[in-house]
Amino acid sequence: xxxxxxxxxxxxxxxxxxxxxxxxxxANLFLEHQREQQGEVSPRVQLRQAxxxxxxxxxxxxxxxLKNWLRRYDRQELVPLLVIDVxxxxxxxxxxxxxxxxxxxxxxxxxEGRDRRARDVTxxxxxxxxxxRLVPDFTxxxxxxxxxxxxxxxxxxxxxxxxxxxxxxxLARYLTLPLRRLRDAAGEYAQGxxxxxxxxxxxxxxxxxxxxxxxxxxxAEQLTALLHSHKRLLGDVSHELRSPLARLQVAxxxxxxxxxxxxxxxxxxxxxxxxxxxEMIGQLLALARLEAQDHPSGRESVDMRALLQGVVDDARFExxxxxxxxxxxxxxxxxxxxxxxxxxxxxxxxxxxxxxxxAEHSSIDIRLQPDGERPGFLRVDICDRGPGVPEPLLxxxxxxxxxxxxxxxxxxxxxxxxxxxxxxxxxxxGGEVRAENRAAGGLRVIVRLPSQDPDRLTGSA
Numbered sequence: 001x002x003x004x005x006x007x008x009x010x011x012x013x014x015x016x017x018x019x020x021x022x023x024x025x026x027a028n029l030f031l032e033h034q035r036e037q038q039g040e041v042s043p044r045v046q047l048r049q050a051x052x053x054x055x056x057x058x059x060x061x062x063x064x065x066l067k068n069w070l071r072r073y074d075r076q077e078l079v080p081l082l083v084i085d086v087x088x089x090x091x092x093x094x095x096x097x098x099x100x101x102x103x104x105x106x107x108x109x110x111x112e113g114r115d116r117r118a119r120d121v122t123x124x125x126x127x128x129x130x131x132x133r134l135v136p137d138f139t140x141x142x143x144x145x146x147x148x149x150x151x152x153x154x155x156x157x158x159x160x161x162x163x164x165x166x167x168x169x170x171l172a173r174y175l176t177l178p179l180r181r182l183r184d185a186a187g188e189y190a191q192g193x194x195x196x197x198x199x200x201x202x203x204x205x206x207x208x209x210x211x212x213x214x215x216x217x218x219x220a221e222q223l224t225a226l227l228h229s230h231k232r233l234l235g236d237v238s239h240e241l242r243s244p245l246a247r248l249q250v251a252x253x254x255x256x257x258x259x260x261x262x263x264x265x266x267x268x269x270x271x272x273x274x275x276x277x278x279e280m281i282g283q284l285l286a287l288a289r290l291e292a293q294d295h296p297s298g299r300e301s302v303d304m305r306a307l308l309q310g311v312v313d314d315a316r317f318e319x320x321x322x323x324x325x326x327x328x329x330x331x332x333x334x335x336x337x338x339x340x341x342x343x344x345x346x347x348x349x350x351x352x353x354x355x356x357x358x359a360e361h362s363s364i365d366i367r368l369q370p371d372g373e374r375p376g377f378l379r380v381d382i383c384d385r386g387p388g389v390p391e392p393l394l395x396x397x398x399x400x401x402x403x404x405x406x407x408x409x410x411x412x413x414x415x416x417x418x419x420x421x422x423x424x425x426x427x428x429x430g431g432e433v434r435a436e437n438r439a440a441g442g443l444r445v446i447v448r449l450p451s452q453d454p455d456r457l458t459g460s461a
Contacts, residue, residue: 005180009172016164050081051122051134058126066126067091080140083124083132091132100135178202178209185216194224241277249274301452302340304368304378305330311347312366315355323360326351330368334378335452338429343449346425349418350382350433350445357386358442371448377431380447388437397435398423 050073057069070083070092082100083091090096124132181198188196197220198213252274256267312328319326336343354364362385371377389397396402400420426433431449438444 005172005176008175009168012168012171013165016168020164047122047134047136051124054081054083054124054134058124058132062126062128063091063130066124066132080137082135082137084135085130085132097137097139099139100137104133104135175209178205178213182209182213182216185220189220189223194220194227196220245274245278249278298341299338300340302336302338302343304334304336304343304380304449305332307340307344308347308366308368308380311344311351314348315351318352319355319364322355324355324358325363326355326366327363328366328368330366332369334368334370336378336429336449337452338449342425342428346422346433347380347382347447349422350447353418354382354384354386354443354445358384359386370451374448376451377448378451380449382445382447383438383442385442388441388443389435391437394435394437398433 053073054066054069058066061068066083070081074080074092080094082094082096084096084100084104085091088096088101088104122134124134126132178198181201185196185198188194197217199210199217202210202213249271252267252271256264259267308328308330312326316326351364351366358364364385365381365383367381367383369379369381371379393402398419400417402420423433426447426449429449431447433445433447435443435445
């Protein structure tokens with residue numbers, strides 16, 4: 001029971017139930033004490049009333065009438081009454097305690113010299129002449145009888161338990177519902193959805209939880225402003241770098257035409273680094289554009305098998321030069337509704353990352369299939385046979401400028417932006433992407449996208 005809701009609910013319910021039980025018992029004892037003090041209904045008077053009722057039942061119904069009355073009385077009252085014949089047998093077949101038998105014998109002996117009427121106070125006669133004695137069994141009062149007698153305590157306790165349970169349930173819900181909303185909001189913030197606000201859903205609530213909700217909303221607003229500023233700075237800087245980079249490339253070409261062969265090696269190196277810088281700036285601009293979008297533009301029905309085939313065909317030219325193979329397994333034609341250009345770029349970035357890290361003379365396996373874990377989604381698995389990624393970096397692998405092997409990535413020209421671009425493009429389509437290390441070695445990147453119903457392809461297109 002780790003939920004705060006159930007802890008509060010059970011604790012309050014148990015406390016109120018015990019309080020209600022103690023209150024009812026105290027009230028019952030107090031009323032009995034008051035009756036005894038006032039002499040309204042003493043135990044002796046109650047016994048005489050029971051004997052009169054038993055005699056009336058026996059007079060009208062005989063032994064069966066007496067049995068029926070005794071059963072009704074036993075179902076309602078806490079103290080059981082025993083109706084015993086002259087041979088010491090109880091009318092309903094219940095066992096007679098020894099102390100009751102001894103008390104009957106002592107009463108008979110002590111009453112020999114008394115008036116006959118005094119001796120026959122508890123005597124019951126049936127029309128057929130049978131004689132019975134009615135004796136209360138005070139030691140027969142048990143907890144079970146206490147709980148199952150509605151007239152005694154069971155019904156008040158049940159009502160008290162239900163009422164206290166309802167009150168505690170409402171109270172626990174009142175306390176934990178906003179906490180659950182705060183938890184859901186924190187999860188949404190972790191997923192990048194900073195547009196969610198908690199305080200408006202709490203109504204006119206004014207307490208510490210409401211204050212916490214307002215603090216959450218202010219935090220989300222500040223994070224939103226900070227991220228927007230970061231994205232705007234990223235886009236502006238990337239755009240502004242394009243102009244001096246273009247002038248640098250022009251100056252480089254002029255220097256190449258005016259210089260001799262002795263500096264061509266250095267100029268080639270400058271050209272290579274300028275090209276890498278140009279590629280990185282292009283990726284930054286692409287990421288900034290994706291961050292500014294809420295949904296993909298130019299959506300249409302996309303055949304994922306055909307799209308993956310095109311991505312694989314483009315990448316195989318590099319794979320052959322690097323002594324690597326790409327195997328595509330796509331037995332079924334699965335469709336999504338989205339931007340084919342963005343999806344092609346996202347899957348191409350993931351595949352090129354796998355090509356950079358997989359071992360030589362090995363293969364990269366790509367599998368397209370319906371997602372068995374999430375109905376209505378398709379799944380693309382891209383598996384390489386490289387060194388894998390340290391576990392702490394798996395969740396951060398799709399963030400900008402994060403690289404599992406910094407030195408190796410720089411040597412191969414990776415800037416750590418390709419997977420970030422891929423993740424943003426896939427999220428724009430309502431999907432998700434994650435990475436995990438394979439048991440046999442290497443990295444598996446799993447892409448999930450909402451699939452499109454084939455029966456609706458014509459209408460969606």
